[in-house]
Amino acid sequence: MSELLAGTKLINQDSEELDAGEHLKGKVVGLYFSASWCPPCRQFTPKLTRFFDEIRKKHPEFEVVFVSRDREDGDLREYFLEHMGAWTAIPFGTPRIQELLEQYEVKTIPSMRIVKPNGDVVVQDARTEIQDKGNDPEALWEEWLAFYD
Template sequence: TVMDILKGRKVINKRGDVIKADEILRETDVLGYFFSAHWCPPCRKFTPVLRDFHKELKHCQVPFEIIFVSLDRSPEDMMKYMHESHGNWYAVPWSDSLGKSLQDQYSVNGIPSLIVVKKNGKIVSRDGRGEVQRLGAQIFKVWNR
């Protein structure tokens, strides 16, 4: 399940603070894994859309969170990208093997990609990006069924 994959793991926020993934999951019913990189133009175009979507859901106190999995070329590129255009969500530390494990587990072979999963591990969308772009915040009701 999502809990098992993230159990005992740590994520970071934009400021570089380290947070236990377990703590985030306590407040979350639906999780979006955002696979992206600064060097990718479609990623840079979608990230502000995702930021606004995330902000709207957070404003409505919806139990949704995003974990960014960077495919950037360096930790500096990753942090620059996060500061430039990301929302107030979390990220797998650049050097952590968890990023590659998640990429393999969800068979991510193109970016940007938003894989949406329930807390129990069930994948509710492999096309989170397209759904967010087409339906905006309304899509959360479908994801959280």
């Protein structure tokens, strides 16, 4: 993702702007497509946060990028700041959001893809994998990495 998103701005939980190309360099990236108004998203987000926190204990190279389907900046920021893990988000209104939705053929939310630096998909349905196998985060991480290299 670092290559694909180079030049794109991200925000972190402290509302600092980061350059995606630099921030994501050397990281295994999960694109999380979600929105505050989506009940299934609100059910999955805490599971993703717990999974993320567990993985990051041993693997600081894991990063999630929130790609919001919210209709207003305030909704995106509230959902991101109050309900999500210590990851990053693409700011509201960034054209890259629509481009990613189209590129990864996201038809429903929540949805999550694990992607390589060039944008190639490693795991098409990471959301289901986290829901089904996330109780053993390390084993799932190792499974993903087997496809990553």
